Amino acid sequence: xxxxxxxxxxxxxxxxxxxxxxxxxxxxxxxxxxxxxxxxxxxxxxxxxxxxxxxxxxxxxxxxxxxxxxxxxxxxxxxxxxxxxxxxxxxxxxxxxxxxxxxxxxxxxxxxxxxxxxxxxxxxxxxxxxxxxxxxxxxxxxxxxxxxxxxxxxxxxxxxxxxxxxxxxxxxxxxxxxxxxxxxxxxxxxxxxxxxxxxxxxxxxxxxxxxxxxxxxxxxxxxxxxxxxxxxxxxxxxxxxxxxxxxxxxxxxxxxxxxxxxxxxxxxxxxxxxxxxxxxxxxxxxxxxxxxxxxxxxxxxxxxxxxxxxxxxxxxxxxxxxxxxxxxxxxxxxxxxxxxxxxxxxxxxxxxxxxxxxxxxxxxxxxxxxxxxxxxxxxxxxxxxxxxxxxxxxxxxxxxxxxxxxxxxxxxxxxxxxxxxxxxxxxxxxxxx
Amino acid sequence: xxxxxxxxxxxxxxxxxxxxxxxxxxxxxxxxxxxxxxxxxxxxxxxxxxxxxxxxxxxxxxxxxxxxxxxxxxxxxxxxxxxxxxxxxxxxxxxxxxxxxxxxxxxxxxxxxxxxxxxxxxxxxxxxxxxxxxxxxxxxxxxxxxxxxxxxxxxxxxxxxxxxxxxxxxxxxxxxxxxxxxxxxxxxxxxxxxxxxxxxxxxxxxxxxxxxxxxxxxxxxxxxxxxxxx
Numbered sequence: 001x002x003x004x005x006x007x008x009x010x011x012x013x014x015x016x017x018x019x020x021x022x023x024x025x026x027x028x029x030x031x032x033x034x035x036x037x038x039x040x041x042x043x044x045x046x047x048x049x050x051x052x053x054x055x056x057x058x059x060x061x062x063x064x065x066x067x068x069x070x071x072x073x074x075x076x077x078x079x080x081x082x083x084x085x086x087x088x089x090x091x092x093x094x095x096x097x098x099x100x101x102x103x104x105x106x107x108x109x110x111x112x113x114x115x116x117x118x119x120x121x122x123x124x125x126x127x128x129x130x131x132x133x134x135x136x137x138x139x140x141x142x143x144x145x146x147x148x149x150x151x152x153x154x155x156x157x158x159x160x161x162x163x164x165x166x167x168x169x170x171x172x173x174x175x176x177x178x179x180x181x182x183x184x185x186x187x188x189x190x191x192x193x194x195x196x197x198x199x200x201x202x203x204x205x206x207x208x209x210x211x212x213x214x215x216x217x218x219x220x221x222x223x224x225x226x227x228x229x230x231x232x233x234x235x236x237x238x239x240x241x242x243x244x245x246x247x248x249x250x251x252x253x254x255x256x257x258x259x260x261x262x263x264x265x266x267x268x269x270x271x272x273x274x275x276x277x278x279x280x281x282x283x284x285x286x287x288x289x290x291x292x293x294x295x296x297x298x299x300x301x302x303x304x305x306x307x308x309x310x311x312x313x314x315x316x317x318x319x320x321x322x323x324x325x326x327x328x329x330x331x332x333x334x335x336x337x338x339x340x341x342x343x344x345x346x347x348x349x350x351x352x353x354x355x356x357x358x359x360x361x362x363x364x365x366x367x368x369x370x371x372x373x374x375x376x377x378x379x380x381x382x383x384x385x386x387x388x389x390x391x392x393x394x395x396x397x398x399x400x401x402x403x404x405x406x407x408x409x410x411x412x413x414x415x416x417x418x419x420x421x422x423x424x425x426x427x428x429x430x431x432x433x
Numbered sequence: 434x435x436x437x438x439x440x441x442x443x444x445x446x447x448x449x450x451x452x453x454x455x456x457x458x459x460x461x462x463x464x465x466x467x468x469x470x471x472x473x474x475x476x477x478x479x480x481x482x483x484x485x486x487x488x489x490x491x492x493x494x495x496x497x498x499x500x501x502x503x504x505x506x507x508x509x510x511x512x513x514x515x516x517x518x519x520x521x522x523x524x525x526x527x528x529x530x531x532x533x534x535x536x537x538x539x540x541x542x543x544x545x546x547x548x549x550x551x552x553x554x555x556x557x558x559x560x561x562x563x564x565x566x567x568x569x570x571x572x573x574x575x576x577x578x579x580x581x582x583x584x585x586x587x588x589x590x591x592x593x594x595x596x597x598x599x600x601x602x603x604x605x606x607x608x609x610x611x612x613x614x615x616x617x618x619x620x621x622x623x624x625x626x627x628x629x630x631x632x633x634x635x636x637x638x639x640x641x642x643x644x645x646x647x648x649x650x651x652x653x654x655x656x657x658x659x660x661x662x663x
Contacts (some may be wrong), residue, residue: 151620304553361590
């Protein structure tokens with residue numbers, strides 16, 4: 001396969017719609033993460049806090065079309081002074097939504113869980129627990145993962161919540177097992193990169209880990225059941241630091257963002273496709289056929305400075321999803337990624353929305369798609385379950401039919417001025433979905 | 434203080450600094466407040482990226498940029514940037530980067546939107562500095578000091594790239610990469626010792642080319658003006 005470049009065409013895409021702009025942190029905001037189960041959005045910062053925002057929707061009522069009638073509101077629920085001694089660089093939620101991990105420049109990873117209301121709040125005059133989120137806080141640190149020798153840059157849970165990965169400027173990637181009692185056991189320390197590791201991300205389909213590094217490469221790791229975790233392939237091509245990674249929802253593609261101002265898409269060739277091209281499959285272990293990853297797209301010319309973040313989420317039926325990217329020139333781009341035309345083709349990236357100066361003059365450090373609702377994720381028969389945390393902090397079941405499309409078209413972005421913004425992909429660019 | 438014998442470059446060549454640039458602005462109008470170093474907290478912690486109020490300083494898809502920012506941007510050129518950094522001192526010697534010829538205005542490029550077709554929509558500064566010797570171990574520290582100085586002294590709209598003058602250092606590429614990785618820079622500046630040394634280099638930066646004597650005399654004049662002289 002060649003490496004087709006997708007360069008900007010003369011026609012421009014519609015702008016992303018700004019839903020809300022929140023002042024957020026007192027210093028650079030590095031990262032945002034949506035809780036996959038509840039309506040919380042976490043951000044973290046150089047100011048060492050984690051901020052939790054809740055979001056709620058009001059619509060015209062059951063059966064109304066959501067487009068054009070829906071209002072989404074965000075409110076700051078809680079500011080957690082994490083106690084980290086330095087910048088909090090990234091936050092990550094477990095798939096259950098009940099655990100939060102923080103990666104800090106103080107070289108540790110913090111593990112947080114929410115206390116039950118009766119333990120965390122004061123009892124009011126009526127005798128019922130009344131959590132006071134600002135003074136007592138509802139999130140408690142239940143553990144600290146130590147071991148890295150220098151700043152932690154990234155932390156991420158696997159799709160089942162059974163594994164956690166962290167990485168650091170010490171060039172290592174650590175894999176931790178999440179144990180039933182809430183403890184974490186280090187399974188492996190992988191020192192494959194020659195420089196800082198900037199980002200780690202698990203595949204949504206298997207326990208395959210990807211890491212991005214200051215050494216300009218991406219590495220993929222697997223667990224050999226008869227042995228240990230190992231790096232099975234290195235993806236080269238970027239000409240400078242790789243800052244961020246995101247797998248496609250199907251797990252067969254990987255997007256990367258780099259200081260070389262490009263976004264690359266790497267696609268997985270399975271065993272059959274490898275043999276057809278005369279390539280030796282890699283990463284063949286018990287229970288897993290081998291494969292190869294090749295660079296199929298270079299999105300060049302969209303950004304004038306470092307691209308700090310990519311995120312790939314599910315999109316319209318029949319497509320590979322929507323890819324968002326942003327960086328130091330203040331621009332956010334969203335592409336729809338379509339299946340390749342033929343056997344030999346590469347995925348097709350089409351710009352569907354963008355915005356300039358998304359946070360004014362500030363660098364954008366992170367873009368993150370809102371989570372999918374459960375019904376759409378696994379095609380299950382349940383009606384969508386989406387816990388809404390309302391003003392009084394009671395969990396409600398938001399189960400009407402209009403929830404099935406979920407939040408996936410909302411995009412959060414964080415910036416150097418500490419702000420958090422949430423955007424919506426305009427309906428016109430969704431086509432006939 | 435290090436003994437002379439352990440310094441990288443024990444006998445640096447000292448160049449006579451050019452006269453402090455005309456218009457280097459000892460007086461500041463309210464709109465030039467960002468130039469006046471007295472406004473900046475000298476002992477602030479790691480650099481903070483001044484945001485202003487996002488509601489007023491934002492430009493989304495063609496909306497007007499805050500007028501103040503637009504006006505300030507027009508006034509900054511290579512000479513102004515040079516003025517801001519010329520009096521930063523070397524970490525090892527009590528000499529300014531101008532006196533050591535580590536920085537000069539000819540190696541500074543300022544690009545503003547519209548300067549040429551294809552120019553980015555944000556103003557950029559490209560600053561090249563020349564270490565005194567090709568294996569200067571202080572090069573990264575000097576670069577870091579320059580970065581912090583410009584972070585504090587330029588409006589946040591400016592994107593700054595700091596590079597070693599090509600061919601003047603044996604680890605040119607590695608140092609360039611470090612100085613332009615904002616995560617590494619931010620983490621380094623969270624180190625109190627390192628930040629302390631950087632601050633030391635920046636203490637004199639507001640002199641903008643004036644000599645220590647000139648600077649002291651000016652302070653004396655101001656004191657008299659303000660009625661606190663004996």
